[in-house]
Amino acid sequence: MAERFGLRLRFALFFAALALGGSIAICGGLWLGYTRMGGPVEGYVTAGIVAGFGLLGLAAWVGLLFDENVAKPILALASELNTRARAGVDADIDEKQARYLGALAPAVSTIHDALSEARAAQEHAVALETARINREKALFETLLHDLAEGAVVLTPDNRVMLYNRVAQQLLGALGLDRRIQAFLRPEPLEHALKRMESKYARGQIEAESFLAASADGSRFFLARISPVISDEERLGHVLIFHDATEDLQVHAERDHLFNTMLEQVRRPAAALSAVLDVLQEDGDMPAKTRATFNAAMREEVDRLFTCLSDTGPRYGSAASRHWPMTEVAAEDIFDALRARGITKLDSVGGSQFMRCDGFAIVGLLALVLNGLAKSETRHDITLKAEPHDHEVWLTIIWNGEETPDGLIDAWVQQPISGGYGQYTGRDVLDGHRTEIWSEIQADGHRIVLPLVAAGEPVLSASEARPEFYDFNLPAVALDDDMADRPLSELSFVVFDTETTGLSPSNGDEIVQIAGVRIVNGRLLRGEVFETLVNPGRPIPAATTAVHHITDDMVVDAPGISEAGKRFHDFCQDSVLVAHNAPFDLAFLRLKEQQIGRKFSQPVLCTVLLSAALFEHTGSHTLDALAGRFGVSIAPELRHTALGDAVATAEVFQQMLKVMQGEGIGTLRQAIAAERRMTQIRKAQNY
CATH class of the missing domain: 3.30.420.10 (Ribonuclease H-like superfamily/Ribonuclease H)
Incomplete structure (x- = not known):
């Protein structure tokens, strides 16, 4: 029963009982005096009332003082100790609030100091043990942070317990403990999980690929999901994906261009075939009629040329968007050329950045540089990267024999690398929507290759790394009560x-x-x-x-x-x-x-x-x-x-x-x- 009451209420009940007992004792004493000594009863009653109220008032006054200077400070000290024990707070305890409790407040401070020392010793011991884990964690964070694809690790009930920066950029407000269905259309993911479950039931542990749309339908992702298994226990799933929106758009655009061109070519080709058949069958056709057929053929040929002229640029634009263009530093291209054995080469302006297929550009420049090096009359070859408005011009400068444009065209018609198959330097130029030419300058000759400029990546050393993972999420479904x-x-x-x-x-x-x-x-x-x-x-x-x-x-x-x-x-x-x-x-x-x-x-x-x-x-x-x-x-x-x-x-x-x-x-x-x-x-x- 006593445990149901707080400390202050217990003290209040104690003083109330003391006042009540004292009043009863006073009344008993007066009654005993009256029965033995006699006299007017009113005097005894008056004395009892005065004494009783006096005792009640004194008890209330002393009780309030006790509550303010003893009960509350004791509760405050208990609360301070409890907070420090459970919340790990190290702030000093205010002893002034318990100044009337004698040695109790200093004793509480001593306990707090001992607790802080014990906690510090424990933290030191734990820090020594976790130093190795922190190093591994740093390596893991860096690897996860710099992955080129989006990566998400899911709990068994498809809540996020890990993600990287690319995933956050692609999916938006991604966060720990959030359901992945809030960011991806759920049906493709659920179908992939079912297929993976079926394989797992047959003893096959394999990743499952699928195409998914973002929740708002604005993006499409090529994704693969695989199970995370430890000691035959399913711990969750790993989802790897990349943005395929532009790939799909380019594919659809190229398919549309092909179908459109096929439809526009089919009619003129059929008309030309019919006209040629008529001309071959009737060798004695009047000149006026033959002129009419010739005009018809010219009209259909013009249609063919118009179709090809319109479709070519549109196809080139789609192809250049589809090709893997990235921000490349000029210095990286220069180093790659040196790695190919082109040692007699000076370079200037390597800090410029371009948007291009770096490997293809290296292959193209290697064709030209190797062609220049075949003649011993060309020397002092220098490769420069110079900004020009929205472009960066890669220029090859040399002294000696001139190089005509026809010779450059012959060099770039060659394949750039065995890894690219029959892909030639000319294909590289077409894919980048650019051209290459030679010029004569007062101090020598140069070959110019313009490329689209790209801004240097902005790096912030003070950028805080968000919490991208939490492997301790409880395995509880979010729709539970x-x-x-x-x-x-x-x-x-x-x-x-x-x-x-x-x-x-x-x-x-x-x-x-x-x-x-x-x-x-x-x-x-x-x-x-x-x-x-x-x-x-x-x-x-x-x-x-x-x-x-x-x-x-x-x-x-x-x-x-x-x-x-x-x-x-x-x-x-x-x-x-x-x-x-x-x-x-x-x-x-x-x-x-x-x-x-x-x-x-x-x-x-x-x-x-x-x-x-x-x-x-x-x-x-x-x-x-x-x-x-x-x-x-x-x-x-x-x-x-x-x-x-x-x-x-x-x-x-x-x-x-x-x-x-x-x-x-x-x-x-x-x-x-x-x-x-x-x-x-x-x-x-x-």
């Missing part, structure tokens, strides 16, 4: 909004939304949502002074309709978390009809959870919680949607550990704890 699932198995979106004011029902609007994801207990700093929102009304100067968002900043920002849809997609299959969540949700839910989506996800509020976990304190502001858990918020990020969302997420991560220790382990239990504390909101300052 979320209420009874452990909090550790859920995905969360911690979000915040900035607004024009505090009253959504009176016309205030959202000006910024930001959110971050927590999956498997990890804050995924690489999966962030952030956008300004055009509120459609002026932003008051008073609110701009708080969040520093001005009217000029939101002029070109999306409206709440577009921003709300994007944010809703970001929150898919997640529990929403916010500090003072009813405020932020009120703005979103008032716009549900305009957005076209309902924010029906479960919601947790860090204010109410704080009140449930730390009821001895009246401060549940974000700053107070950050201080409690040792979370720092940069001043320039405070009162920005993303800054507050990240700080709330870091606080919520620590709260999850404390909640687990308090027996709040499922979403249902967390929501129940919030409901018990709803009335506290009226008395708190947050």
Whole structure:
């Protein structure tokens, strides 16, 4: 029975019992005095009432002092120790709050210091053991990051537990613990999985290829999926894919060109054949009639030439798009030529970048350079890369004998390499939609090869690498009942909004939304949502002074309709978390009809959870919680949607550990704890 009552209530009951017992004792003593000594009963009653009320008042006063200086500090110290034990917080304990408890506060600080030392020793031991794993992890991350194809590893129920940057670029807002069906049309994937299952049942472990479209149908991917098996246990699937949209478009365009040309050629060819038959059969045809047939033949021949003239450029354009063009540095081409044994070669301008088939261009230049080298009268050969508007000119410069264009044409008619079959230097020029020619300059001769310029890849050394994988995702289907699932198995979106004011029902609007994801207990700093929102009304100067968002900043920002849809997609299959969540949700839910989506996800509020976990304190502001858990918020990020969302997420991560220790382990239990504390909101300052 006693375990049902809190410490403060126990002390209150103790002093109440003391006051009640004292009052009974006073009444008993007065009654005994009256029975022995006699006298007016009114005097005894008056004395009893005065003494009783005096005792009750004294007990209440002493009880309040005891509650304020003993019970609350004890609870505060217990909460501090519990938080540090479960959340790993190392901030020093404030001993002033327990200044009347003698040696208890210093003893608690000593325990905290010992706990910190033990944790540091444990972390050191773990760090030594994990150093090797971290090195392997770095190698794995680099390999995954630089793959040219999209790579996704799926759980058995097709949730993402690994992806690389290419996959994110191709599929959009890809994220851990999200269903792959949200990014790919599910039917081809499901059919491929069924085929793979059938093979696996026959003892065949093979990859299955398929063609899939993106969820919005704008892209097509050539993909293959294979099982991940360890100790005969199915751990998931590996999905490798690349964008085949342009390949399919080019194939369709070339097929259409061929069919069109065939149809346009068939009629003139048939007409020419008929005219020739008539001319051959009638050798004595009158001159006027023969002239008419000749004119008809000329007309049909003109049609043929027109068809070929129109189709040729269109085919060349499609072929050049289909050919594997990439950004190539001129220095790489120069090095490749040296590797072919062309040693008497100086090069200049290797920092230029071109969009081309590097291997084919090397083969073409090798044909020309080898042709030049056959004559001993040509010397001082230099290869340059020079920018010209939107092109880079590769120029071969030499002194000595001139090279006529006819000789260059003969060189480029040769195959460039055995690996390319009969593909000649002329084919290379046609495929790149360019030409090569020779020129005479004052200081010698040169051959010019123009290629399309490409920008140098932009590299950012400070770019943070997002969390692309999590192999510890629980094997639980997302469509299970979320209420009874452990909090550790859920995905969360911690979000915040900035607004024009505090009253959504009176016309205030959202000006910024930001959110971050927590999956498997990890804050995924690489999966962030952030956008300004055009509120459609002026932003008051008073609110701009708080969040520093001005009217000029939101002029070109999306409206709440577009921003709300994007944010809703970001929150898919997640529990929403916010500090003072009813405020932020009120703005979103008032716009549900305009957005076209309902924010029906479960919601947790860090204010109410704080009140449930730390009821001895009246401060549940974000700053107070950050201080409690040792979370720092940069001043320039405070009162920005993303800054507050990240700080709330870091606080919520620590709260999850404390909640687990308090027996709040499922979403249902967390929501129940919030409901018990709803009335506290009226008395708190947050």
